[in-house]
Amino acid sequence: MKDTSKPRRTPVWQAIATALRIDLSEGRYMPGDRLPTEAALAERFGVNRHTVRHAMAHLVEEGLVRTRRGSGAFVAARPTEYPINRRVRFHENLLAAGRQPEKRVLQIERRVATQGEASALGIGTGAPVCAYHGLSLADGQPIALFQSLFPLDRLAGIDAALQETSSVTEALSRAGVADYTRASTRLTAVRADATQALHLQVTEGAPLLRSTSLNVDAKTRPVEYGRTYFAGDRVTLTIEDR
Amino acid sequence: MKDTSKPRRTPVWQAIATALRIDLSEGRYMPGDRLPTEAALAERFGVNRHTVRHAMAHLVEEGLVRTRRGSGAFVAARPTEYPINRRVRFHENLLAAGRQPEKRVLQIERRVATQGEASALGIGTGAPVCAYHGLSLADGQPIALFQSLFPLDRLAGIDAALQETSSVTEALSRAGVADYTRASTRLTAVRADATQALHLQVTEGAPLLRSTSLNVDAKTRPVEYGRTYFAGDRVTLTIEDR
DNA sequence: TGCTAGAATATGTATAGTTGTATAGTAATG
DNA sequence: CATTACTATACAACTATACATATTCTAGCA
Incomplete structure:
Protein backbone atom coordinates (compact mmCIF):
# COMPACT_ATOMS: atom_id res chain seq x y z
CA MET A 1 0.00 0.00 0.00
CA LYS A 2 2.52 2.44 0.47
CA ASP A 3 4.51 3.17 -2.17
CA THR A 4 6.73 4.11 -4.42
CA SER A 5 5.57 6.84 -6.36
CA LYS A 6 3.58 8.58 -3.90
CA PRO A 7 5.33 11.22 -1.85
CA ARG A 8 3.26 11.57 1.25
CA ARG A 9 2.03 15.09 1.58
CA THR A 10 0.83 14.94 5.11
CA PRO A 11 2.74 13.26 7.94
CA VAL A 12 1.24 10.09 9.32
CA TRP A 13 0.72 11.47 12.80
CA GLN A 14 -1.26 14.38 11.37
CA ALA A 15 -3.53 12.04 9.53
CA ILE A 16 -4.12 10.11 12.73
CA ALA A 17 -4.81 13.30 14.67
CA THR A 18 -7.35 14.34 12.06
CA ALA A 19 -9.03 10.98 12.13
CA LEU A 20 -9.37 11.18 15.90
CA ARG A 21 -10.55 14.77 15.73
CA ILE A 22 -13.28 13.70 13.36
CA ASP A 23 -14.28 10.89 15.67
CA LEU A 24 -14.55 13.37 18.49
CA SER A 25 -16.46 15.99 16.55
CA GLU A 26 -18.92 13.41 15.30
CA GLY A 27 -19.70 12.35 18.81
CA ARG A 28 -18.16 8.92 18.43
CA TYR A 29 -16.64 9.54 21.85
CA MET A 30 -18.47 11.67 24.38
CA PRO A 31 -16.83 13.95 26.96
CA GLY A 32 -15.50 11.88 29.79
CA ASP A 33 -15.22 8.74 27.70
CA ARG A 34 -11.98 6.87 27.62
CA LEU A 35 -10.29 6.57 24.28
CA PRO A 36 -8.77 3.30 23.13
CA THR A 37 -5.29 2.71 24.49
CA GLU A 38 -2.31 3.92 22.55
CA ALA A 39 -1.39 0.34 21.84
CA ALA A 40 -4.85 -0.35 20.45
CA LEU A 41 -4.79 2.77 18.29
CA ALA A 42 -1.32 1.92 17.03
CA GLU A 43 -2.63 -1.47 16.08
CA ARG A 44 -5.68 -0.01 14.42
CA PHE A 45 -3.74 2.51 12.34
CA GLY A 46 -0.92 0.08 11.70
CA VAL A 47 1.76 2.37 13.09
CA ASN A 48 4.11 2.54 16.03
CA ARG A 49 2.81 3.63 19.40
CA HIS A 50 5.05 6.71 19.29
CA THR A 51 3.35 7.93 16.18
CA VAL A 52 0.00 7.67 17.91
CA ARG A 53 1.48 9.46 20.89
CA HIS A 54 2.62 12.28 18.63
CA ALA A 55 -0.89 12.71 17.33
CA MET A 56 -2.35 12.44 20.82
CA ALA A 57 0.04 15.07 22.14
CA HIS A 58 -1.41 17.53 19.69
CA LEU A 59 -4.96 16.73 20.69
CA VAL A 60 -3.98 17.31 24.29
CA GLU A 61 -2.37 20.57 23.28
CA GLU A 62 -5.60 21.60 21.61
CA GLY A 63 -7.50 20.77 24.76
CA LEU A 64 -9.63 18.09 23.14
CA VAL A 65 -8.12 15.23 25.10
CA ARG A 66 -6.83 14.77 28.61
CA THR A 67 -4.46 11.94 29.54
CA ARG A 68 -3.76 10.30 32.86
CA ARG A 69 -0.70 8.14 33.28
CA GLY A 70 -1.57 4.59 34.06
CA SER A 71 -5.21 5.23 33.41
CA GLY A 72 -5.78 6.25 29.82
CA ALA A 73 -6.80 9.13 27.57
CA PHE A 74 -10.15 10.82 28.04
CA VAL A 75 -12.27 13.20 26.02
CA ALA A 76 -12.01 16.61 27.66
CA ALA A 77 -15.07 18.65 28.48
CA ARG A 78 -15.31 22.01 26.82
CA PRO A 79 -14.41 25.04 28.95
CA MET B 1 13.93 21.07 18.40
CA LYS B 2 10.94 22.16 20.07
CA ASP B 3 11.00 22.07 23.68
CA THR B 4 14.36 22.02 25.29
CA SER B 5 12.87 23.29 28.50
CA LYS B 6 12.64 20.74 31.21
CA PRO B 7 9.20 19.63 32.26
CA ARG B 8 10.86 18.79 35.54
CA ARG B 9 7.72 17.28 36.97
CA THR B 10 7.95 16.13 40.53
CA PRO B 11 6.61 12.61 40.95
CA VAL B 12 3.10 12.36 42.30
CA TRP B 13 4.09 10.32 45.32
CA GLN B 14 6.64 12.97 46.20
CA ALA B 15 4.07 15.72 46.07
CA ILE B 16 1.85 13.68 48.37
CA ALA B 17 4.70 12.97 50.75
CA THR B 18 5.49 16.67 50.88
CA ALA B 19 1.89 17.59 51.52
CA LEU B 20 1.70 15.12 54.39
CA ARG B 21 5.05 16.25 55.76
CA ILE B 22 3.74 19.80 55.83
CA ASP B 23 0.59 18.67 57.63
CA LEU B 24 2.74 16.93 60.20
CA SER B 25 5.14 19.81 60.66
CA GLU B 26 2.29 22.24 61.06
CA GLY B 27 0.85 20.17 63.83
CA ARG B 28 -2.26 19.21 61.94
CA TYR B 29 -1.69 15.72 63.27
CA MET B 30 -0.15 15.31 66.69
CA PRO B 31 2.23 12.52 67.73
CA GLY B 32 0.27 9.37 68.36
CA ASP B 33 -2.62 10.49 66.19
CA ARG B 34 -3.92 8.21 63.52
CA LEU B 35 -3.61 9.45 59.98
CA PRO B 36 -6.47 9.06 57.51
CA THR B 37 -6.55 5.62 55.92
CA GLU B 38 -4.69 5.01 52.72
CA ALA B 39 -8.01 4.72 50.93
CA ALA B 40 -9.14 8.07 52.29
CA LEU B 41 -5.88 9.76 51.34
CA ALA B 42 -6.04 8.24 47.88
CA GLU B 43 -9.51 9.65 47.49
CA ARG B 44 -8.44 13.03 48.83
CA PHE B 45 -5.51 13.37 46.46
CA GLY B 46 -7.34 11.71 43.61
CA VAL B 47 -4.74 9.02 43.08
CA ASN B 48 -4.42 5.29 43.47
CA ARG B 49 -3.85 3.78 46.86
CA HIS B 50 -0.47 2.44 45.78
CA THR B 51 0.76 5.93 45.09
CA VAL B 52 -0.23 6.95 48.59
CA ARG B 53 1.52 3.86 49.92
CA HIS B 54 4.68 4.87 48.10
CA ALA B 55 4.59 8.27 49.74
CA MET B 56 3.77 6.76 53.10
CA ALA B 57 6.65 4.31 52.83
CA HIS B 58 9.02 7.25 52.60
CA LEU B 59 7.52 8.94 55.62
CA VAL B 60 7.96 5.70 57.53
CA GLU B 61 11.54 5.51 56.30
CA GLU B 62 12.09 9.03 57.59
CA GLY B 63 10.66 8.00 60.93
CA LEU B 64 7.79 10.46 60.80
CA VAL B 65 5.10 7.84 60.56
CA ARG B 66 4.59 4.35 61.89
CA THR B 67 2.15 1.90 60.32
CA ARG B 68 0.40 -1.06 61.85
CA ARG B 69 -1.28 -3.55 59.61
CA GLY B 70 -5.00 -3.71 60.19
CA SER B 71 -4.87 -0.71 62.45
CA GLY B 72 -3.66 2.31 60.57
CA ALA B 73 -0.82 4.78 60.22
CA PHE B 74 0.22 6.85 63.19
CA VAL B 75 2.35 9.90 63.71
CA ALA B 76 5.56 8.66 65.27
CA ALA B 77 6.39 10.10 68.61
CA ARG B 78 9.60 12.00 68.75
CA PRO B 79 12.49 10.09 70.34
C1' DT C 1 -20.55 -8.42 83.16
C1' DG C 2 -17.55 -10.82 80.31
C1' DC C 3 -16.51 -13.62 76.42
C1' DT C 4 -16.62 -15.28 71.82
C1' DA C 5 -17.56 -15.27 66.86
C1' DG C 6 -18.02 -12.89 62.99
C1' DA C 7 -18.42 -8.68 60.27
C1' DA C 8 -16.19 -4.57 59.03
C1' DT C 9 -12.05 -2.17 58.31
C1' DA C 10 -7.13 -1.42 57.55
C1' DT C 11 -2.61 -2.39 55.83
C1' DG C 12 0.39 -5.75 53.07
C1' DT C 13 1.22 -8.27 48.74
C1' DA C 14 0.76 -9.74 44.01
C1' DT C 15 -0.27 -9.21 39.15
C1' DA C 16 -1.40 -6.97 35.10
C1' DG C 17 -2.44 -2.96 32.22
C1' DT C 18 -1.60 1.97 30.57
C1' DT C 19 0.79 6.24 29.78
C1' DG C 20 5.44 8.74 30.12
C1' DT C 21 10.36 8.82 28.98
C1' DA C 22 14.79 7.48 27.15
C1' DT C 23 17.72 5.56 23.70
C1' DA C 24 18.83 3.73 19.43
C1' DG C 25 18.05 2.43 14.78
C1' DT C 26 16.20 2.85 9.81
C1' DA C 27 14.51 4.90 5.67
C1' DA C 28 13.38 8.84 2.92
C1' DT C 29 14.49 13.57 1.64
C1' DG C 30 16.89 17.65 0.20
C1' DC D 1 25.79 14.37 4.77
C1' DA D 2 22.54 16.04 7.79
C1' DT D 3 17.73 16.33 8.82
C1' DT D 4 13.28 14.53 9.43
C1' DA D 5 9.72 11.04 10.23
C1' DC D 6 8.85 6.87 11.88
C1' DT D 7 10.10 2.35 14.03
C1' DA D 8 11.80 -0.67 17.83
C1' DT D 9 12.73 -1.71 22.47
C1' DA D 10 13.07 -1.13 27.25
C1' DC D 11 11.95 0.73 31.45
C1' DA D 12 9.68 3.98 34.87
C1' DA D 13 5.46 5.71 37.03
C1' DC D 14 0.86 5.22 38.05
C1' DT D 15 -3.59 2.79 37.83
C1' DA D 16 -6.82 -1.04 38.59
C1' DT D 17 -8.12 -5.06 40.84
C1' DA D 18 -8.01 -8.89 43.71
C1' DC D 19 -6.78 -11.15 47.64
C1' DA D 20 -4.10 -12.03 52.12
C1' DT D 21 -3.60 -10.81 56.82
C1' DA D 22 -3.98 -8.16 61.00
C1' DT D 23 -6.88 -5.31 63.92
C1' DT D 24 -11.05 -3.35 65.71
C1' DC D 25 -15.93 -3.15 66.38
C1' DT D 26 -20.23 -5.18 67.49
C1' DA D 27 -23.87 -8.31 68.28
C1' DG D 28 -25.18 -12.13 70.72
C1' DC D 29 -25.06 -15.13 74.45
C1' DA D 30 -24.13 -17.20 78.80
Missing part, protein backbone atom coordinates in the same frame (compact mmCIF):
# COMPACT_ATOMS: atom_id res chain seq x y z
CA THR A 80 -16.98 26.00 31.53
CA GLU A 81 -18.35 29.50 31.45
CA TYR A 82 -18.11 30.91 34.95
CA PRO A 83 -19.74 34.31 35.45
CA ILE A 84 -18.29 36.66 38.03
CA ASN A 85 -20.80 39.22 39.20
CA ARG A 86 -22.50 40.39 42.37
CA ARG A 87 -23.88 36.97 43.10
CA VAL A 88 -21.34 34.22 42.65
CA ARG A 89 -22.76 30.79 43.47
CA PHE A 90 -20.76 27.81 42.40
CA HIS A 91 -23.67 25.45 42.26
CA GLU A 92 -25.93 27.78 40.32
CA ASN A 93 -23.20 28.85 37.98
CA LEU A 94 -22.43 25.33 36.91
CA LEU A 95 -26.01 24.25 36.59
CA ALA A 96 -26.60 27.28 34.40
CA ALA A 97 -23.66 26.21 32.25
CA GLY A 98 -25.21 22.80 31.86
CA ARG A 99 -22.67 21.02 34.06
CA GLN A 100 -22.96 18.71 36.98
CA PRO A 101 -21.43 20.54 39.97
CA GLU A 102 -19.62 18.67 42.73
CA LYS A 103 -17.52 19.72 45.68
CA ARG A 104 -14.94 17.65 47.46
CA VAL A 105 -13.85 18.61 50.96
CA LEU A 106 -10.12 18.43 51.44
CA GLN A 107 -9.85 19.90 54.89
CA ILE A 108 -11.79 21.98 57.36
CA GLU A 109 -9.88 23.48 60.23
CA ARG A 110 -10.11 26.12 62.87
CA ARG A 111 -7.15 28.39 63.20
CA VAL A 112 -6.24 32.01 63.79
CA ALA A 113 -6.21 34.60 61.04
CA THR A 114 -2.98 35.96 59.64
CA GLN A 115 -2.52 39.65 59.41
CA GLY A 116 -3.64 39.89 55.79
CA GLU A 117 -6.65 37.68 56.31
CA ALA A 118 -7.72 39.58 59.40
CA SER A 119 -7.43 42.84 57.54
CA ALA A 120 -9.56 41.59 54.67
CA LEU A 121 -12.24 40.19 56.95
CA GLY A 122 -12.20 43.24 59.17
CA ILE A 123 -11.37 41.31 62.30
CA GLY A 124 -8.48 41.46 64.71
CA THR A 125 -5.22 39.70 63.98
CA GLY A 126 -5.26 36.36 65.71
CA ALA A 127 -9.04 36.12 65.74
CA PRO A 128 -10.35 32.59 65.14
CA VAL A 129 -11.36 31.63 61.62
CA CYS A 130 -12.60 28.54 59.87
CA ALA A 131 -10.53 27.53 56.85
CA TYR A 132 -12.29 25.40 54.29
CA HIS A 133 -10.09 23.77 51.65
CA GLY A 134 -11.81 22.00 48.82
CA LEU A 135 -11.98 21.03 45.19
CA SER A 136 -14.69 22.00 42.73
CA LEU A 137 -15.59 19.69 39.88
CA ALA A 138 -17.74 19.98 36.78
CA ASP A 139 -18.97 16.73 35.29
CA GLY A 140 -16.46 14.92 37.46
CA GLN A 141 -13.54 16.96 36.14
CA PRO A 142 -11.69 19.17 38.62
CA ILE A 143 -11.87 22.81 37.69
CA ALA A 144 -10.91 24.73 40.80
CA LEU A 145 -9.03 24.44 44.06
CA PHE A 146 -10.23 26.82 46.72
CA GLN A 147 -9.78 28.02 50.27
CA SER A 148 -12.57 29.86 52.02
CA LEU A 149 -12.06 31.70 55.26
CA PHE A 150 -14.91 32.45 57.64
CA PRO A 151 -14.73 34.60 60.76
CA LEU A 152 -15.78 32.34 63.62
CA ASP A 153 -16.64 35.27 65.87
CA ARG A 154 -19.48 36.26 63.59
CA LEU A 155 -20.35 32.79 62.31
CA ALA A 156 -20.38 30.36 65.19
CA GLY A 157 -20.75 26.76 64.21
CA ILE A 158 -20.09 27.29 60.53
CA ASP A 159 -17.38 24.63 60.54
CA ALA A 160 -19.89 22.00 61.57
CA ALA A 161 -22.30 23.17 58.89
CA LEU A 162 -19.57 22.96 56.24
CA GLN A 163 -18.72 19.44 57.29
CA GLU A 164 -22.25 18.44 56.56
CA THR A 165 -23.20 20.28 53.43
CA SER A 166 -19.89 21.27 51.79
CA SER A 167 -21.93 24.13 50.35
CA VAL A 168 -20.82 27.61 51.26
CA THR A 169 -24.22 29.13 50.58
CA GLU A 170 -26.00 26.54 52.70
CA ALA A 171 -23.49 26.75 55.52
CA LEU A 172 -23.72 30.53 55.64
CA SER A 173 -27.47 30.27 55.66
CA ARG A 174 -27.38 28.01 58.69
CA ALA A 175 -25.02 30.44 60.36
CA GLY A 176 -27.58 33.18 59.95
CA VAL A 177 -26.41 34.78 56.72
CA ALA A 178 -29.45 34.57 54.48
CA ASP A 179 -27.79 36.30 51.58
CA TYR A 180 -24.35 37.48 50.61
CA THR A 181 -22.84 39.33 47.68
CA ARG A 182 -19.45 39.58 46.08
CA ALA A 183 -17.79 42.78 47.18
CA SER A 184 -14.52 42.47 45.33
CA THR A 185 -12.54 40.10 43.13
CA ARG A 186 -8.91 40.24 42.21
CA LEU A 187 -7.41 38.08 39.50
CA THR A 188 -3.91 36.98 38.56
CA ALA A 189 -2.29 34.07 36.79
CA VAL A 190 0.13 31.73 38.51
CA ARG A 191 1.93 28.50 37.81
CA ALA A 192 0.62 25.31 39.40
CA ASP A 193 2.86 23.82 42.05
CA ALA A 194 3.09 20.07 42.57
CA THR A 195 0.19 19.79 44.96
CA GLN A 196 -2.11 22.02 42.98
CA ALA A 197 -1.24 20.16 39.81
CA LEU A 198 -2.06 16.92 41.53
CA HIS A 199 -5.48 18.02 42.65
CA LEU A 200 -6.43 19.76 39.45
CA GLN A 201 -4.97 17.02 37.30
CA VAL A 202 -2.82 19.31 35.25
CA THR A 203 0.90 19.24 34.68
CA GLU A 204 3.12 21.03 37.14
CA GLY A 205 3.65 24.59 36.01
CA ALA A 206 0.37 24.75 34.12
CA PRO A 207 -1.25 28.19 34.18
CA LEU A 208 -3.84 28.75 36.86
CA LEU A 209 -6.21 31.65 37.33
CA ARG A 210 -6.05 32.86 40.90
CA SER A 211 -9.06 34.66 42.24
CA THR A 212 -9.02 36.44 45.58
CA SER A 213 -12.49 37.48 46.58
CA LEU A 214 -14.48 38.92 49.43
CA ASN A 215 -18.14 38.23 50.12
CA VAL A 216 -20.21 40.39 52.42
CA ASP A 217 -23.64 40.08 53.99
CA ALA A 218 -26.60 42.42 53.63
CA LYS A 219 -25.00 44.84 56.04
CA THR A 220 -21.80 44.77 54.00
CA ARG A 221 -19.95 42.96 56.74
CA PRO A 222 -17.36 40.50 55.43
CA VAL A 223 -18.47 36.90 55.83
CA GLU A 224 -16.15 34.99 53.52
CA TYR A 225 -12.69 35.62 52.19
CA GLY A 226 -11.77 33.18 49.47
CA ARG A 227 -8.89 32.25 47.28
CA THR A 228 -9.62 30.08 44.28
CA TYR A 229 -7.30 28.54 41.72
CA PHE A 230 -9.04 27.75 38.47
CA ALA A 231 -7.52 25.36 35.95
CA GLY A 232 -6.82 27.81 33.17
CA ASP A 233 -7.86 25.61 30.30
CA ARG A 234 -11.11 24.42 31.81
CA VAL A 235 -12.88 27.61 32.72
CA THR A 236 -13.39 31.01 31.23
CA LEU A 237 -14.42 33.62 33.73
CA THR A 238 -16.94 36.07 32.38
CA ILE A 239 -17.36 39.49 33.94
CA GLU A 240 -20.67 41.16 33.56
CA ASP A 241 -23.08 43.40 35.36
CA ARG A 242 -20.54 45.63 36.88
CA THR B 80 12.19 9.78 74.07
CA GLU B 81 15.01 11.27 76.06
CA TYR B 82 16.15 8.57 78.43
CA PRO B 83 18.81 9.76 80.87
CA ILE B 84 21.38 7.27 82.09
CA ASN B 85 22.95 8.30 85.38
CA ARG B 86 23.35 7.01 88.92
CA ARG B 87 19.64 6.71 89.40
CA VAL B 88 17.87 5.05 86.51
CA ARG B 89 14.14 4.69 87.10
CA PHE B 90 12.02 3.83 84.11
CA HIS B 91 8.84 5.29 85.48
CA GLU B 92 10.39 8.54 86.60
CA ASN B 93 12.43 8.93 83.47
CA LEU B 94 9.41 8.71 81.22
CA LEU B 95 7.23 10.92 83.34
CA ALA B 96 10.01 13.49 83.27
CA ALA B 97 10.04 13.24 79.49
CA GLY B 98 6.32 13.87 79.40
CA ARG B 99 5.39 10.35 78.40
CA GLN B 100 2.97 7.82 79.78
CA PRO B 101 5.06 4.91 81.04
CA GLU B 102 3.81 1.35 80.92
CA LYS B 103 5.36 -2.04 81.50
CA ARG B 104 4.16 -5.32 80.13
CA VAL B 105 5.27 -8.54 81.78
CA LEU B 106 6.31 -11.21 79.33
CA GLN B 107 7.64 -13.81 81.70
CA ILE B 108 8.88 -14.22 85.25
CA GLU B 109 10.83 -17.36 86.06
CA ARG B 110 13.14 -18.83 88.61
CA ARG B 111 16.25 -20.46 87.33
CA VAL B 112 19.95 -20.81 88.08
CA ALA B 113 22.49 -18.19 87.07
CA THR B 114 24.88 -18.79 84.21
CA GLN B 115 28.53 -18.23 84.79
CA GLY B 116 28.54 -14.71 83.41
CA GLU B 117 25.42 -13.70 85.29
CA ALA B 118 26.73 -15.14 88.55
CA SER B 119 29.96 -13.29 88.08
CA ALA B 120 28.23 -10.00 87.49
CA LEU B 121 25.91 -10.44 90.46
CA GLY B 122 28.72 -11.60 92.69
CA ILE B 123 27.04 -14.90 93.51
CA GLY B 124 28.03 -18.48 92.96
CA THR B 125 27.50 -20.17 89.64
CA GLY B 126 24.28 -22.11 89.81
CA ALA B 127 22.78 -19.94 92.53
CA PRO B 128 19.04 -19.32 92.05
CA VAL B 129 17.95 -16.11 90.34
CA CYS B 130 14.70 -14.54 89.26
CA ALA B 131 14.56 -13.60 85.57
CA TYR B 132 12.07 -10.91 84.66
CA HIS B 133 11.36 -10.46 80.92
CA GLY B 134 9.24 -7.52 79.92
CA LEU B 135 8.40 -4.74 77.53
CA SER B 136 8.56 -1.04 78.27
CA LEU B 137 6.21 1.35 76.51
CA ALA B 138 5.91 5.10 76.21
CA ASP B 139 2.50 6.44 75.27
CA GLY B 140 1.54 2.93 74.30
CA GLN B 141 4.46 2.60 71.92
CA PRO B 142 7.02 -0.10 72.73
CA ILE B 143 10.44 1.38 73.30
CA ALA B 144 12.45 -1.30 75.07
CA LEU B 145 12.67 -5.02 75.65
CA PHE B 146 14.41 -5.98 78.86
CA GLN B 147 15.52 -8.82 81.06
CA SER B 148 16.26 -8.21 84.70
CA LEU B 149 18.04 -10.73 86.88
CA PHE B 150 17.71 -10.74 90.66
CA PRO B 151 19.67 -12.92 93.08
CA LEU B 152 17.11 -14.92 95.00
CA ASP B 153 19.47 -15.63 97.83
CA ARG B 154 19.56 -11.98 98.79
CA LEU B 155 16.07 -11.08 97.64
CA ALA B 156 13.64 -13.71 98.75
CA GLY B 157 10.14 -13.33 97.37
CA ILE B 158 11.02 -10.78 94.77
CA ASP B 159 9.42 -12.87 92.05
CA ALA B 160 6.05 -12.64 93.76
CA ALA B 161 6.49 -8.89 94.19
CA LEU B 162 7.30 -8.48 90.51
CA GLN B 163 4.21 -10.43 89.53
CA GLU B 164 2.12 -7.90 91.36
CA THR B 165 3.68 -4.56 90.61
CA SER B 166 5.77 -5.11 87.48
CA SER B 167 7.85 -2.27 88.87
CA VAL B 168 11.48 -3.05 89.62
CA THR B 169 11.80 -0.25 92.09
CA GLU B 170 8.70 -1.26 93.99
CA ALA B 171 9.61 -4.95 94.00
CA LEU B 172 13.08 -4.24 95.29
CA SER B 173 11.64 -2.06 97.97
CA ARG B 174 9.37 -4.87 99.14
CA ALA B 175 12.37 -7.18 99.17
CA GLY B 176 14.15 -4.87 101.56
CA VAL B 177 16.16 -2.74 99.13
CA ALA B 178 15.07 0.78 99.88
CA ASP B 179 17.38 2.36 97.36
CA TYR B 180 19.64 1.25 94.58
CA THR B 181 22.00 2.97 92.17
CA ARG B 182 23.42 2.24 88.77
CA ALA B 183 26.95 0.89 89.14
CA SER B 184 27.80 0.37 85.51
CA THR B 185 26.30 0.53 82.04
CA ARG B 186 27.67 -0.89 78.82
CA LEU B 187 26.22 -0.02 75.45
CA THR B 188 26.37 -1.53 71.99
CA ALA B 189 24.25 -1.58 68.87
CA VAL B 190 22.79 -4.79 67.51
CA ARG B 191 20.36 -5.83 64.83
CA ALA B 192 16.89 -6.88 65.90
CA ASP B 193 16.12 -10.55 65.47
CA ALA B 194 12.65 -11.78 64.59
CA THR B 195 11.39 -12.05 68.16
CA GLN B 196 12.71 -8.69 69.23
CA ALA B 197 11.34 -7.07 66.10
CA LEU B 198 7.94 -8.52 66.88
CA HIS B 199 7.81 -7.18 70.40
CA LEU B 200 9.26 -3.79 69.59
CA GLN B 201 7.21 -3.44 66.44
CA VAL B 202 10.14 -2.69 64.21
CA THR B 203 11.34 -4.45 61.11
CA GLU B 204 13.67 -7.36 61.49
CA GLY B 205 17.27 -6.15 61.37
CA ALA B 206 16.39 -2.71 62.69
CA PRO B 207 19.11 -1.20 64.86
CA LEU B 208 18.70 -1.71 68.59
CA LEU B 209 20.63 -0.18 71.44
CA ARG B 210 21.68 -2.88 73.84
CA SER B 211 22.35 -1.81 77.40
CA THR B 212 23.90 -4.13 79.95
CA SER B 213 23.68 -2.69 83.41
CA LEU B 214 24.28 -3.48 87.03
CA ASN B 215 22.40 -1.98 89.94
CA VAL B 216 23.67 -2.15 93.49
CA ASP B 217 22.18 -1.36 96.87
CA ALA B 218 23.45 1.09 99.46
CA LYS B 219 26.14 -1.35 100.52
CA THR B 220 27.25 -1.70 96.89
CA ARG B 221 26.01 -5.26 96.74
CA PRO B 222 24.58 -6.19 93.33
CA VAL B 223 20.80 -6.45 93.37
CA GLU B 224 19.85 -6.36 89.71
CA TYR B 225 21.64 -7.29 86.52
CA GLY B 226 19.76 -6.15 83.46
CA ARG B 227 19.92 -6.29 79.71
CA THR B 228 17.76 -3.89 77.79
CA TYR B 229 17.17 -3.54 74.06
CA PHE B 230 15.98 -0.07 73.11
CA ALA B 231 14.34 0.59 69.75
CA GLY B 232 17.03 2.75 68.19
CA ASP B 233 14.74 5.25 66.53
CA ARG B 234 12.50 5.79 69.51
CA VAL B 235 14.89 6.66 72.28
CA THR B 236 18.03 8.66 72.69
CA LEU B 237 19.98 7.77 75.76
CA THR B 238 21.51 10.75 77.45
CA ILE B 239 24.53 10.34 79.65
CA GLU B 240 25.01 12.95 82.29
CA ASP B 241 26.24 13.40 85.80
CA ARG B 242 29.25 11.21 85.35
